[in-house]
Amino acid sequence: MKIVAVLGSPRLNGNSAFIAGCFLEAAKNLGAETRSFALNALAYRGCQACMCCKKTSEVCVLKDGLSEVLAAVREADVIVLASPVYYGDVTGQMKLFIDRTFCYLTPDFHTNPQRSRLLPGKTVVFIQTQGLADATVFADVFPRYREMMKFIGIDEAHLLRGCGLSKQDDIRKHEDVLKQAEELAIRITNRNASLG
Numbered sequence: 775m776k777i778v779a780v781l782g783s784p785r786l787n788g789n790s791a792f793i794a795g796c797f798l799e800a801a802k803n804l805g806a807e808t809r810s811f812a813l814n815a816l817a818y819r820g821c822q823a824c825m826c827c828k829k830t831s832e833v834c835v836l837k838d839g840l841s842e843v844l845a846a847v848r849e850a851d852v853i854v855l856a857s858p859v860y861y862g863d864v865t866g867q868m869k870l871f872i873d874r875t876f877c878y879l880t881p882d883f884h885t886n887p888q889r890s891r892l893l894p895g896k897t898v899v900f901i902q903t904q905g906l907a908d909a910t911v912f913a914d915v916f917p918r919y920r921e922m923m924k925f926i927g928i929d930e931a932h933l934l935r936g937c938g939l940s941k942q943d944d945i946r947k948h949e950d951v952l953k954q955a956e957e958l959a960i961r962i963t964n965r966n967a968s969l970g
């Protein structure tokens with residue numbers, strides 16, 4: 775099983791990356807192949823709406839830091855999207871990446887029931903961290919992105935969420951979230967292994 779983590783925080787050792795790390799480690803211990811991309815370390819642009827991926831190309835024609843990430847996600851069984859909340863949403867780094875997943879849609883996705891170029895059976899794990907401790911605030915973020923993931927052909931989505939995390943190592947005190955990450959990784963890895 776291949777897992778690709780896309781890290782949206784500029785803090786490489788921050789809360790969201792730490793939760794992603796726990797998830798990846800537990801999966802790796804059970805034999806999963808894991809890769810991580812820290813978006814902030816890459817040079818890339820947002821989607822240019824050139825529509826080349828709908829006219830002449832199966833892949834995004836922009837050749838930049840996201841090319842490898844987009845290719846790795848295509849090959850992955852599980853995609854981890856980890857981001858802090860910035861002003862009520864994912865970070866700009868993550869949003870630019872998500873916009874570029876437009877290349878996974880077929881040319882006639884508006885009318886074609888075969889909307890996605892991605893193989894079926896992928897799972898997304900969405901990791902959301904925030905400074906505010908009140909979990910009712912920003913509870914809208916995951917449902918919105920879950921819908922977008924469904925739209926590009928990823929039907930199964932799970933949420934790992936840490937609230938009240940202001941300093942970058944606050945997550946270490948939230949053992950419940952880390953345990954959830956580990957348990958989810960074990961569940962998904964074992965399930966996918968049994969499916970062959």
Ligand SMILES: Cc1cc2nc3c(=O)[nH]c(=O)nc-3n(C[C@H](O)[C@H](O)[C@H](O)COP(=O)(O)O)c2cc1C
Nearest residue numbers: 783788789790858859860861862903904905906939
């Ligand atoms: C530019 C910026 C905007 C932020 N906006 C919010 C926000 O709207 N709501 C919130 O609860 N926390 C906000 N935060 C706090 C982060 O979401 C929080 O500290 C998170 O745990 C950081 O995760 P990280 O360590 O993975 O970067 C913001 C932080 C920054 C730097």
